[in-house]
Amino acid sequence: MFSSTSPASGVRRRTVQCAWVGVATLFLAGALLPGSTQARDAKREGEVRTGAAPRRAAMAFAVVASPTQAAALELIDEPMGLAWTASEVAQAGAGDATRVISKAADADGGECRTHCEAIARVWLRLAAVIRAQQEGQAHPFVLSLHVVQSDDIDAFSVPDGALVLSEDFVRRRQLDDAQLAFVLAHEASHVLLEHERQTLTAALSLLPRNVSRTVDDIYVEFGFNISIFRLLEPVMHQAEYEADELGLQLAALAGYEPVEQLRFMESEAAAGEPHAAVVSTHPTAKSRLARLQTRLPLAERIFEYGVRQRKTTR
Numbered sequence: 011m012f013s014s015t016s017p018a019s020g021v022r023r024r025t026v027q028c029a030w031v032g033v034a035t036l037f038l039a040g041a042l043l044p045g046s047t048q049a050r051d052a053k054r055e056g057e058v059r060t061g062a063a064p065r066r067a068a069m070a071f072a073v074v075a076s077p078t079q080a081a082a083l084e085l086i087d088e089p090m091g092l093a094w095t096a097s098e099v100a101q102a103g104a105g106d107a108t109r110v111i112s113k114a115a116d117a118d119g120g121e122c123r124t125h126c127e128a129i130a131r132v133w134l135r136l137a138a139v140i141r142a143q144q145e146g147q148a149h150p151f152v153l154s155l156h157v158v159q160s161d162d163i164d165a166f167s168v169p170d171g172a173l174v175l176s177e178d179f180v181r182r183r184q185l186d187d188a189q190l191a192f193v194l195a196h197e198a199s200h201v202l203l204e205h206e207r208q209t210l211t212a213a214l215s216l217l218p219r220n221v222s223r224t225v226d227d228i229y230v231e232f233g234f235n236i237s238i239f240r241l242l243e244p245v246m247h248q249a250e251y252e253a254d255e256l257g258l259q260l261a262a263l264a265g266y267e268p269v270e271q272l273r274f275m276e277s278e279a280a281a282g283e284p285h286a287a288v289v290s291t292h293p294t295a296k297s298r299l300a301r302l303q304t305r306l307p308l309a310e311r312i313f314e315y316g317v318r319q320r321k322t323t324r
Contacts, residue, residue, distance in 0.1 A: 011200075011292075012164040012179070012193055083315060085259050086143055089204045093211040094225055096149065096204065100169045102225040103206075107156065107172030114158035122157040125180050129157060132190045135264045140198055143260070151201055155194070167197045169206050183277065188261070188270035195264075196257035203256065205249040212245045213238055239289045247293040254298055258309045263316045268309035275299040 115121075122129065133155055144150045155173045164179040173194070180190060200206070213228050216238055223231075232239050254275075262268050278295035292298075 011166045011197070083263065083312070084143070085256060085263070085312075086202050088147065089208060091211075092204060092207040093214050094207065096151070096207065098225050099207050099210065102229065103169035106168040107166075107174050110160075110163065110174055111156050111158055111172075114160050118159075121159070122177055123159065125177055126157070128187060128190065129155075129175070129177075129180070132187050133194060136191060136195055136198065136260065139260055139264045140202070143202060153198065153201065165193055165197060167200060173197050183274075185274065186270070188266040189274035191261040191264060191266040192257055192271035192274050195261040196253045199253040199256035199260065200249065203249070203252055205253065209242060209245050209249065212242055216241055236288065243290050246291045250292050250298065251301055254302055255305050258302060258305060259312050262309045262313035265313070265316055265320070268306055268313055272299065272302055272306070275302060 137153075140153070153173060155175060157175050157177055159178055160176045161178050161182075163174065163176050165173070165175045167173040175194070179185075183189075185193070210225060210228050213231065214223060217223065217231065258268055258271055261271055275295060275298055279299045281295070283294050283296075
């Protein structure tokens with residue numbers, strides 16, 4: 011998660027539950043590229059939907075992965091032995107993103123304005139790669155991206171399937187395509203690796219085992235038992251490292267230079283660390299950057315592989 015706020019719900023905004031069934035369906039909130047080829051195609055397919063908030067339309071794009079993205083380069087192993095189901099975790103966090111989106115819409119900040127084309131371009135390229143990574147899975151996921159105007163958030167995702175990106179964040183940080191790809195791929199990686207379920211499962215293992223608990227019970231426990239949350243710091247830090255690494259690889263496979271992607275983390279590290287919190291959900295930007303730099307050789311090879319595949323399928 012890249013956000014300037016700390017959600018009271020604990021880990022709930024750390025991930026986005028993502029799903030693909032057959033043809034991948036992507037939702038971009040806001041009046042996004044109304045005259046574009048993607049918008050016209052979506053309209054022909056009957057996939058343009060109107061959101062509940064005024065002046066905010068949820069535009070759906072049907073994306074079919076090309077043979078390039080469908081090539082057999084598997085970057086992800088499905089997690090095993092987790093408590094609850096993905097849908098149970100998603101239902102527990104349902105509505106979190108909706109409230110943020112509705113608040114932005116009420117403040118006249120519920121639509122994309124100036125960076126719509128760039129966001130759509132990056133998102134659609136990543137979508138094909140993410141879809142290919144989930145081919146053959148028994149329970150794929152659906153991912154929705156909502157663009158809002160807000161200086162309270164940067165980018166975050168929730169278990170009910172919504173990823174929220176503030177265009178103010180894109181504008182303020184002057185993100186180019188490669189940096190934006192890294193941010194979005196990082197959030198998608200939390201989904202693919204099911205980090206929310208992993209963290210909740212770890213929390214469950216720290217509690218007495220003779221009591222049956224729901225996902226909501228664990229979130230309530232976070233609110234009243236800070237010691238449990240603090241014991242989970244290593245788990246949450248590891249999740250961020252893993253999302254960084256996989257995000258770097260997914261964006262590289264989509265055609266974004268790894269070195270250029272890391273410009274984002276370089277600026278994060280240069281900006282310094284925020285004030286220490288009671289619970290640290292993220293490792294320092296410097297440690298994340300240092301770890302990513304050791305992963306550059308593999309990411310470069312993945313990038314080159316993607317380039318070769320695109321050339322052979324032209």
